[in-house]
Amino acid sequence: MTAETRRPLTLRDVSEASGVSEMTVSRVLRNRGDVSDKTRQRVLDAAKSLGYVPNKIAGALASQRVNLVAVIIPSMSNMVFPEVMMGISEVLDDTPLQPVVGLTHYKPEREEAVLYEMLSWRPSGVILAGLEHTDAARAMLRNAGIPIVEIMDTDGEPIDSMVGISHRRAGRTMGEAIVAAGYRKVGFLGTKMPLDHRARKRFEGFTQALAKAGLEMADQEFYAGGSALVKGREMTEAILSRTPDLDFLYYSNDMIGAGGLLYCIEKGYDIPGQLGLAGFNGVNLLKGLPKHLATMDACRQEIGRKAAEIVAAHALGDGAPEPQRITLTPGITPGDTLRAV
Amino acid sequence: MTAETRRPLTLRDVSEASGVSEMTVSRVLRNRGDVSDKTRQRVLDAAKSLGYVPNKIAGALASQRVNLVAVIIPSMSNMVFPEVMMGISEVLDDTPLQPVVGLTHYKPEREEAVLYEMLSWRPSGVILAGLEHTDAARAMLRNAGIPIVEIMDTDGEPIDSMVGISHRRAGRTMGEAIVAAGYRKVGFLGTKMPLDHRARKRFEGFTQALAKAGLEMADQEFYAGGSALVKGREMTEAILSRTPDLDFLYYSNDMIGAGGLLYCIEKGYDIPGQLGLAGFNGVNLLKGLPKHLATMDACRQEIGRKAAEIVAAHALGDGAPEPQRITLTPGITPGDTLRAV
DNA sequence: ATGAAAGCGCTAACAC
């Protein structure tokens, strides 16, 4: 425990305290080059007893190297992006790289601002959700000269690398399974989010699959804000009272699906015989409900892991690898709410 | 859209492109000092058409100012810290300050490492969870020369400022309410986390309240890992089959409480008559269950907001305000699972 | 209203 210091300590302080040149102190503190054990120990002792904390700002400026990875995602509130983060951390924890997170709240102009802010720290790479960005954001990303990984969605042209699933296809797959299981009057319940492109693509793929089977969406219901579980209940009640003969409800996420499921169980619906239900995401949080909701895994951790690996390969390897385009293919988990075919 | 640039652009590039000195460019880009409208426009145009992104590393080094706030929390996986983050963002969004998050996974040595890493970026302040830290971490915090806000818990001595609730008292309050409601055979279900000091303090306060009423904890059950909802079910089944005459179950968090609640409803327990239940946190996510679980709000957003305000006041104001010690006092939300007295 | 010089704390490159 040293005295209260106003001016933060510098290498020079450690240098003076240990009687070793700044340069050698720097080498010791970064485990670089050859330093005799004796000198190393002297430096380490001095640094520790002074309570020296290196200044990465200066280090980064001098070395032109910043071990930060910008991660730009819409939100943290629904467990899907936290899970992506876990995948990213899992990989980066074994490297000197560190994630720095920025949130966009699904607003393109916020994304642009956050991106600008993060690029101004000259990170080693950028991982960001989605393929849709403002022109300015796209230009910044193209000119950044660092690996860019667009994640979650693969329905579109990436700027550089991309890792995700096809949400269009995910919607289609679920639609086909529902049709194959014999359901015919299908309702859709989702978020009122013109800017959630992935939810939109799932919706499109889904209606397309129904159309191919000669079916139309029988009814739909949208919400914004509030507790998803409650909204799921409310929307389910609304849609079923408006269109009582629906035999399937497709929810755009598991959380509202869970609310709907609880409602339907309470009301005594025969699930999945009379009424089938499905969500999207595979939210681990929800295991433990009375019945398991049918869903599709969005491969969130895996996406995070792969994205981090791409950035790490660029930043830590010598050459710049080719841009990668990785499409994962989730399957359906039927749970207890989708009739077996 | 400009050509692919390998070397990132510098102020000098903008200066040359606009025919204005670097200094004036810098002034324009930071909205500082007097610059004629004509010059300003020329600079802005040049910067935009080049796609210039300032280098904050250099800026921070030169100005000795970094608009980053280090936020160090145990985890992102259970919705409590994401909510704290929301409170922090809410306040910082109106300032030039930016949060940077580091996760400790409840490990003191990780906290120390993350703290060291973050301090090396010379942030304007530190917000971190809990009052328990390694000696080295404590020393770093004391010497950092920036505002330190320890959050969540107020049962202990802070290094500088502190914002939170007394978990000891929260446990006691719930214990007293349970006793007052006439429950007599109480079981406890929680996480097997020697390092979750806040859960421990709630447990201590709770048992203390029971003791004061001449009661002992009738049984207890602990878990680690897995889906909290599922674990809540399993533990509830286990504790009730081992000690069938329990009349109250106190869960250390709402998620396992919700699992337990679902289990008890299915098994046909009379709640809250025959069996009472309570959790902790006030997790918004869980509204929408068949019954509302009794709980106490941990004031997460409010804590985040207040902590951010303290840091902002230091960083943005001139003088350094006195350390603050703010203790919020949550009340009980009885919901539908706690008998009225 | 604008510019020139100095330097923030560190590291790359090279000497010894």
Place this chain on the structure above:
DNA sequence: GTGTTAGCGCTTTCAT
């Protein structure tokens, strides 16, 4: 194995 020199790209300060 260790030291010296010269910046990294900005901002501060002071001059004009």
